[in-house]
Amino acid sequence: MANDTPILYSYFRSSCSWRVRIVLAHKQIKYEYKAVHLVRDGGEQHQAEFRALNPLEQVPAFQLGDKVLTQSVAIMEFLEEQYPEHPLLPKDPWPRAKVREIVEMICSGTQPIQNLSVMNMAREDLPERVRWSHHWITRGLAGVEVILQQTAGQCCFGDHVTLADCCLIPQVYNANRFSVDMEAFPTIKRVANHLQGLAAFQAAQPSAQPDYPTDP
């Protein structure tokens, strides 16, 4: 396995891909970036070449040799176990569980409901779609804020970066995109400000990816 360079199939703006990119950058894992454009030509994820690799037609997909893994949290947990340097889960059981609690509040409780395909089916017109995502992000982050008030230091849990932080930043980006009032979530805002200054988070952001559009 160590001989293979991992490949990440990613789209610059996909928040699930973004989470995995932060983990890869934080752990300083060398990998090949393969862009899958989710919009162009009806979505490259639906084309035969990518479907042969990932029949779920989604990014991220993580390839190691002839094996392919999908689903961002599963990929992050795999990376945490296989690349233990620069750990992203605390060793003690309770802090470890609290980090996973925050991860799940974002990755199950918030992002899936506000994402593009759900929003499109929920509402007919654009203002209503924006209202839909705004509602679910606000509701999800309100829960995260409650937990972070108990757990946060500089980061979501104490002062070290964890998987929770890797999930928080793409969700905050989505919140800003839908004009969610972040003043209501002072702990999230403070932690996000700290994380955005870190090298791994800068390397993983959409504008630093090879498929980020160069034309205005």
Place this chain on the structure above:
Amino acid sequence: MANDTPILYSYFRSSCSWRVRIVLAHKQIKYEYKAVHLVRDGGEQHQAEFRALNPLEQVPAFQLGDKVLTQSVAIMEFLEEQYPEHPLLPKDPWPRAKVREIVEMICSGTQPIQNLSVMNMAREDLPERVRWSHHWITRGLAGVEVILQQTAGQCCFGDHVTLADCCLIPQVYNANRFSVDMEAFPTIKRVANHLQGLAAFQAAQPSAQPDYPTDP
């Protein structure tokens, strides 16, 4: 920690509570069941007593001594690490990752979108609500079926019960509730039939819980 009897705050029909009940039963962990009725009196999860325990106002909540953990997958991962007997994750990295992939397809990719609060906000009238949940369950299970065709034996992954199975059964129950055509998912149907015969799954089902309604 070993001196405390764990408490599970649960609602008999909550699929997220149900997942955790299967894990507890499979691992033969003794616990106290505390029912939180999600509908009666506007929802007992919103009342002051429960909010003091879990400000997220959700079940399941898992209490050990003075510590409370929410979010079903975080609870399941905690139980897997703290009660290693009768394991629910394979030891080898790749099977382990594939089990978590299936867990996430159900717990992030399917259930959050079809659940009650999302359905209520998505659609005005009952037939439309049913159509909403039907759509997202069908879509989610179609993805699970693709993966299970590669991984399943008697169970979701090979012949041993894993966390994936603990998540599958409540989702199949929801599918049947919304009249999803399970003939389209022969592998899921076969695995679910096998699991439903196992003692842990029978002990965890809604009708076996103390808060299951006795009046018709």
